[in-house]
Amino acid sequence: MLPLLTAQQIREADAYTISNEPVSSIDLMERASKAFVGWFVNHYPDRKESIAVYCGSGNNGGDGLAISRMLFEHGYTQLDVKIASYSNRSTADFDTNLARLIQLAIPITALLPGEDLLQENAAIIIDALLGTGLNKALSGDYEKLAKFINGLSAGKVAVDIPTGFFADGEMPVDAPVIKADVVISFQQPKINFLLPDSAKYVDCWQTVNIGLSETFTNSLDSPYQFLEEKDARALIKPRHHFSNKGTYGHAFIIAGEAETMGAALLSSSACLYAGAGLTTACIPQAGLFALNSSHPEIMAVLRQDDEQLNIEWDKYTAVGIGPGLGKKAIALQLLSDVLERFCNPIVADADALNLLAENPILLKKLPAESILTPHMKEFDRLFGEHNNWWQRMQTARVKAAELGINIVLKNDYTLIITPHGKVYFNSTSNPAMATGGMGDVLTGIITSLIAQKYQPEEACLLGVYIHGKAGDELALPDRAYVVTPTQIANRLPATMAKLLA
Numbered sequence: 023m024l025p026l027l028t029a030q031q032i033r034e035a036d037a038y039t040i041s042n043e044p045v046s047s048i049d050l051m052e053r054a055s056k057a058f059v060g061w062f063v064n065h066y067p068d069r070k071e072s073i074a075v076y077c078g079s080g081n082n083g084g085d086g087l088a089i090s091r092m093l094f095e096h097g098y099t100q101l102d103v104k105i106a107s108y109s110n111r112s113t114a115d116f117d118t119n120l121a122r123l124i125q126l127a128i129p130i131t132a133l134l135p136g137e138d139l140l141q142e143n144a145a146i147i148i149d150a151l152l153g154t155g156l157n158k159a160l161s162g163d164y165e166k167l168a169k170f171i172n173g174l175s176a177g178k179v180a181v182d183i184p185t186g187f188f189a190d191g192e193m194p195v196d197a198p199v200i201k202a203d204v205v206i207s208f209q210q211p212k213i214n215f216l217l218p219d220s221a222k223y224v225d226c227w228q229t230v231n232i233g234l235s236e237t238f239t240n241s242l243d244s245p246y247q248f249l250e251e252k253d254a255r256a257l258i259k260p261r262h263h264f265s266n267k268g269t270y271g272h273a274f275i276i277a278g279e280a281e282t283m284g285a286a287l288l289s290s291s292a293c294l295y296a297g298a299g300l301t302t303a304c305i306p307q308a309g310l311f312a313l314n315s316s317h318p319e320i321m322a323v324l325r326q327d328d329e330q331l332n333i334e335w336d337k338y339t340a341v342g343i344g345p346g347l348g349k350k351a352i353a354l355q356l357l358s359d360v361l362e363r364f365c366n367p368i369v370a371d372a373d374a375l376n377l378l379a380e381n382p383i384l385l386k387k388l389p390a391e392s393i394l395t396p397h398m399k400e401f402d403r404l405f406g407e408h409n410n411w412w413q414r415m416q417t418a419r420v421k422a423a424e425l426g427i428n429i430v431l432k433n434d435y436t437l438i439i440t441p442h443g444k445v446y447f448n449s450t451s452n453p454a455m456a457t458g459g460m461g462d463v464l465t466g467i468i469t470s471l472i473a474q475k476y477q478p479e480e481a482c483l484l485g486v487y488i489h490g491k492a493g494d495e496l497a498l499p500d501r502a503y504v505v506t507p508t509q510i511a512n513r514l515p516a517t518m519a520k521l522l523a
């Protein structure tokens with residue numbers, strides 16, 4: 023896991039690294055700037071391109087000055103440095119880098135308080151005005167400058183974080199931020215990059231390693247973690263010789279109505295392909311033909327709207343409930359029944375979540391470690407409206423702890439929130455996966471992993487990772503416009519095999 027630190031913790035990590043590793047503050051800045059330049063030279067190889075580097079007078083500005091010097095040394099000839107001199111304070115490393123820069127033949131202009139901004143014709147703007155030291159929304163001269171830069175058609179590359187963007191915490195709506203085409207972020211993505219509210223400010227981000235002390239960053243035990251391939255590799259378990267279907271559990275998927283049988287087929291087929299030993303789908307009578315003709319491996323428990331069901335809950339090692347289930351009396355009866363009679367953690371999605379929202383008393387009956395897999399709207403139906411994702415994430419932490427459950431809050435970087443207060447951001451999946459039915463597949467996968475005796479938290483982490491990874495493997499090589507949930511389900515065995523290779 024890559025620990026994701028808050029701006030405050032990043033400052034602590036910088037300070038710890040400087041005092042405990044053989045690197046001085048100025049050399050750490052040199053290292054960060056070099057990492058930025060390494061990326062820049064690869065992506066903007068044209069040495070004749072006109073580049074304006076906008077610098078503040080803190081350490082982000084110091085990076086900007088060092089970057090300008092290094093670009094000059096790499097042969098970039100059309101450089102222009104602008105220093106926002108809106109405060110008379112500067113950091114020592116900024117001063118050192120300014121002294122180094124003025125030795126070179128690069129034009130440097132100071133932007134003074136209240137002054138009109140000069141015309142800007144550069145093709146590329148490097149934003150090194152403010153970094154993680156931002157302590158409030160931009161106002162005054164900085165706000166004016168941000169709006170001016172946003173009005174330019176130049177490509178914009180931000181150093182560490184776009185100026186005005188909050189690394190963590192709630193951002194005021196419509197805070198002035200310099201919109202970046204690319205952000206080159208030091209060491210880790212900033213937490214707010216991973217929440218959808220960042221979409222209007224950050225087109226794309228990449229990280230470069232600057233060698234902050236891992237001993238220290240790990241010791242902070244940050245609640246926020248980034249889930250990567252090595253983590254999925256550590257979680258996935260191989261299948262053994264002499265194992266049989268009994269070894270891998272019996273999953274029960276309660277899903278589908280006559281009109282939404284597809285949801286039941288998607289979740290139960292994903293359950294099958296993710297490796298459950300046996301899969302039984304609880305579906306309406308009308309869906310039997312579809313189930314048998316598409317997936318003869320899957321067994322059925324048939325239900326009719328007006329019938330009392332007698333389910334042998336003991337037969338099953340995992341239960342997933344909700345995809346396409348509808349909200350009729352039979353659906354509520356099934357949900358109440360599972361909560362009453364099934365002792366192990368369950369996976370609740372879609373209509374099961376809507377039923378829980380309408381009958382909040384049932385939330386308290388969720389077996390410990392159960393998993394809810396809401397998207398944003400389902401989440402807000404369950405736990406109230408939220409104005410932004412930071413708030414929503416904090417509510418999820420509170421509710422997960424209060425109810426003793428895992429919450430998988432689906433999005434681009436799906437969040438897995440555990441009852442112990444951890445928030446894992448998933449690193450896989452892509453916009454080609456924005457198709458109805460994708461969530462049904464995820465429910466099937468997680469249920470399947472629980473049937474195979476993964477702990478609920480592990481099932482969430484591995485399930486969300488492989489779901490997105492299968493989507494990436496299908497979409498990214500040919501830049502596919504869309505991938506379908508059926509394709510994802512079919513792909514799972516290969517995706518899982520690769521993680522074991």
Ligand SMILES: NC(=O)C1=CN([C@@H]2O[C@H](COP(=O)(O)OP(=O)(O)OC[C@H]3O[C@@H](n4cnc5c(N)ncnc54)[C@H](O)[C@@H]3O)[C@@H](O)[C@H]2O)[C@@H](O)CC1
Pocket residue numbers: 033036037047050051052054055078079080081082083085113151152153154155156157158159160161164181182183208232
């Ligand atoms: N040794 C280090 O600490 C390293 C820091 N690095 C860089 O340093 C940056 C952080 O530097 P600093 O902590 O100096 O902070 P910044 O450069 O982000 O900001 C400098 C100053 O701006 C002022 N400020 C904050 N919010 C403002 C606002 N809304 N309007 C106007 N002024 C505002 C504050 O007084 C703050 O001290 C990182 O983002 C990164 O780019 C890197 O060089 C890596 C090493």
Ligand SMILES: Nc1ncnc2c1ncn2[C@@H]1O[C@H](COP(=O)(O)OP(=O)(O)O)[C@@H](O)[C@H]1O
Pocket residue numbers: 396397432433434435436451452453454455456457458459460461462463464490
């Ligand atoms: N734009 C996107 N970028 C990355 N992943 C996406 C995107 N859109 C959807 N996904 C993935 O697809 C899933 C969508 O789930 P959900 O909204 O519940 O789908 P549905 O309700 O259609 O079944 C999420 O798990 C998410 O990871």
Ligand SMILES: [K+]
Pocket residue numbers: 082149150151152153180181182183184185
């Ligand atoms: K910046």
